[in-house]
Amino acid sequence: MTTSITTLLQALRIVPLSQAEKKAQQKTAAHKKALTDRLCEALPEISLDAVAHHDDYSDCWVVIYDRVYDVTTFLQDHPGGADVIMDYAGRDATLAFHGTGHSRDAIEQMRDYLIGELPQNERIFRATNSQVLKSGIPE
Numbered sequence: 001m002t003t004s005i006t007t008l009l010q011a012l013r014i015v016p017l018s019q020a021e022k023k024a025q026q027k028t029a030a031h032k033k034a035l036t037d038r039l040c041e042a043l044p045e046i047s048l049d050a051v052a053h054h055d056d057y058s059d060c061w062v063v064i065y066d067r068v069y070d071v072t073t074f075l076q077d078h079p080g081g082a083d084v085i086m087d088y089a090g091r092d093a094t095l096a097f098h099g100t101g102h103s104r105d106a107i108e109q110m111r112d113y114l115i116g117e118l119p120q121n122e123r124i125f126r127a128t129n130s131q132v133l134k135s136g137i138p139e
């Protein structure tokens, strides 16, 4: 009982934390930060020049909304067919992608193929760098 009252008063900052409790709190904060650092990483920057080298059925990258996707393994599974994507292989496909009116499912699927983003000076849509969770979900 006394312990829970002390804990409550400490939480309310009415009585100060003991040295050991302060240390434990700092350790938890450091652990949380380390976890967040590990969960997030910046996307590699890939220039339009570099994207242009990947314009083949066996090696196909496209740019959609300033992000770079390696869709090589997806081409044959694409519900719209491989050829519509191949028309934009190694290039920006944003307008075509947008014009098709892809579903939310399609947009979620894109993260499986995300490999990078354009450098700041080549971007049209976004000014800031993306952070991507290790699960592949862009921020």
Ligand code: HEM
Pocket: 062, 069, 071, 078, 079, 080, 081, 084, 085, 087, 088, 093, 096, 097, 100, 101, 102, 103, 104, 105, 106, 107, 109, 110, 113
């Ligand atoms: C990573 C990139 C892409 C993904 C994950 C993707 C995914 C999909 C999916 C799931 C569909 C089925 C319909 C839907 O759910 O919206 C679809 C349809 C389609 N997509 Fe894509 N797509 C991608 C890129 C593109 C690009 C770059 C183009 C155009 C150049 C394109 C053109 C089409 C077309 C024409 C259809 C057929 C629409 C229809 O017949 O109703 N897609 N795509």
